[in-house]
Amino acid sequence: MENNTATKSNENNSTKDQNQKKNRIQVSNTKRPLFFYLNLAKRYLKQHDEVELSALGMAIPTVVIIAEILKRNGLATNQKVMISTVGSNAESNGRFVRKARVSMSLHTRQ
Numbered sequence: 001m002e003n004n005t006a007t008k009s010n011e012n013n014s015t016k017d018q019n020q021k022k023n024r025i026q027v028s029n030t031k032r033p034l035f036f037y038l039n040l041a042k043r044y045l046k047q048h049d050e051v052e053l054s055a056l057g058m059a060i061p062t063v064v065i066i067a068e069i070l071k072r073n074g075l076a077t078n079q080k081v082m083i084s085t086v087g088s089n090a091e092s093n094g095r096f097v098r099k100a101r102v103s104m105s106l107h108t109r110q
Contacts (some may be wrong), residue, residue, distance in 0.1 A: 023048040027066070029059040038066050045076055045108050054103040056086065067104050076106040 022042045027037050037053075044051040055063040070076040082103045090097045 001108055023050055024052045024054065025058050026065050027053055027055040029055075029062050034065060037062065038069060041066055041070060041106070042061070042075065044056075045106070050079070050105060050107045051076070052103060052105050054101070056101050057099040060100060060102045063102055063104060067106060070106060074109055077109050079105040079107045 025037060025040055031040045041051045041053065053066060053092065067076070067078065071078065080103075084101045086096050086101050087096055087098050089095065
């Protein structure tokens with residue numbers, strides 16, 4: 001009986017992880033323009049009623065701008081904001097570099 005419960009729990013967690021991946025946008029300030037991410041966020045809000053925006057380093061202001069536009073237009077409200085730092089090796093010289101990271105969850109306004 002306990003094994004079935006654990007299996008169902010794992011299935012629920014994997015379903016939750018898949019849903020989070022479907023409505024998560026990793027914003028870059030060099031790959032696409034701001035309005036691409038804004039329109040994508042609007043579409044995700046319509047489809048999933050929530051969207052998670054995340055960015056590293058210099059792309060963080062883009063995430064903040066997108067969130068503020070969505071809030072100002074009455075399309076979304078802030079649910080959660082997480083700020084952290086992540087470390088990685090720089091591609092150019094292999095040095096360990098720390099970068100700021102922000103992740104914002106937005107929900108459709110009810």
